Amino acid sequence: MAAEVTPGRGVVLETDRLLLRPWRVAEAVVQREVWTERDPRVPSHRRIDADGRPTVAELDDAIRAGWPWSTGLLAVERKAAGDVIGYCGLIDGDLRCAGESELxxxxxxxxxxxxxxxxxxxATVAWARSSGHVRLWATVWEWNTASRRVLAKLGFTETGRKEVDAVRGTTLDLAKRL
Ligand SMILES: CC(C)(COP(=O)(O)OP(=O)(O)OC[C@H]1O[C@@H](n2cnc3c(N)ncnc32)[C@H](O)[C@@H]1OP(=O)(O)O)[C@@H](O)C(=O)NCCC(=O)NCCS
Incomplete structure (x- = not known):
């Protein structure tokens, strides 16, 4: 994994098959596709609403404004195909885990x-470690087998904290010391 920090332009990470780098405006269409594919159990503020929002134009504006992707959610590009397939990165810590970032x-x-x-x-975890982070956390739906498996492969373990939602399911907190 190679990492390059371009001042003012965010982080670029490279793996065998992937490039993780800042979003380009033309890729708002990929972001919208991600939104359209979300599981119906995901809260409505993270899904396309009845009016079709966010629209590609709104996501386009958000990329231009550098939000929220500039905080560390990088576009994942396949090097061989040159296409963007989603995002991966860190979200700045909130009140729950002040000072710590979420994968x-x-x-x-x-x-x-x-x-x-x-x-x-x-690659993101390695970058976080080399950047001085001492712990990362993640939240995941109990029913999200694929994501839980990814986090387990990375060495994340459950903290024991969970939030129960009778409709959508339980969310679990996980953490990894770096
Ligand atoms: C979670 C997500 C990013 C995984 O992406 P991916 O590229 O398919 O993940 P990987 O291939 O690296 O690993 C997936 C692992 O889960 C396993 N898996 C996937 N679905 C599974 C299922 N239904 N039952 C058991 N294992 C499953 C795979 O076998 C693999 O494990 P393995 O390598 O031990 O075989 C993708 O499913 C996704 O985008 N989901 C929707 C968004 C999301 O859930 N984001 C995370 C929020 S916390």
Whole structure:
């Protein structure tokens, strides 16, 4: 894994098959595809609403404004195909884990099951370690077998903290000391 920090332009990480780098405006269409594919159990504010929002134009504006991707959710590009297949990166700590960042990843369904999420996340964790992070955390739905497996392969373990939602399911907190 090679890492390059371009001042003012974010982080670029490279693995055998992938490049993790800042989003380009033309890729708003990929972000929207990610939104359209979300599981119906995902909260409505993270799904396309009845008016079709966010639209590609709105996501396009968000990329131009550098939000939220500039905080560390990088576009995952396949080096061989040159296509963007989703995102992986770190979200700045919130009140729950002040000062610590959360690992997040989401890929288009057509590329699931080929080890891409694990490969991208390993690079992100290595970058976090080399950047001075001492612990990362993640939240995952109990029913999300694929994501839980990725986090287990990376060495994340459950903290014991969970949030029960009778409708959507339980979310689990996991953490990894670096
Ligand atoms: C989670 C996600 C990123 C995984 O991407 P991916 O590239 O398919 O992941 P990988 O191929 O690296 O690893 C997936 C692992 O889960 C396993 N897996 C997937 N579905 C499974 C299932 N239904 N039952 C058991 N294991 C399953 C795979 O076999 C693989 O494990 P293995 O390497 O031991 O065989 C992808 O499913 C996704 O985008 N989901 C929707 C968004 C999401 O859940 N994001 C994470 C929020 S916490």
């Amino acid at each position: 997040a990843f989401e890929l288009l369904r057509r590329v699931w099951g080929r080890g891409y999420a694990t490969e991208a996340s390993k």
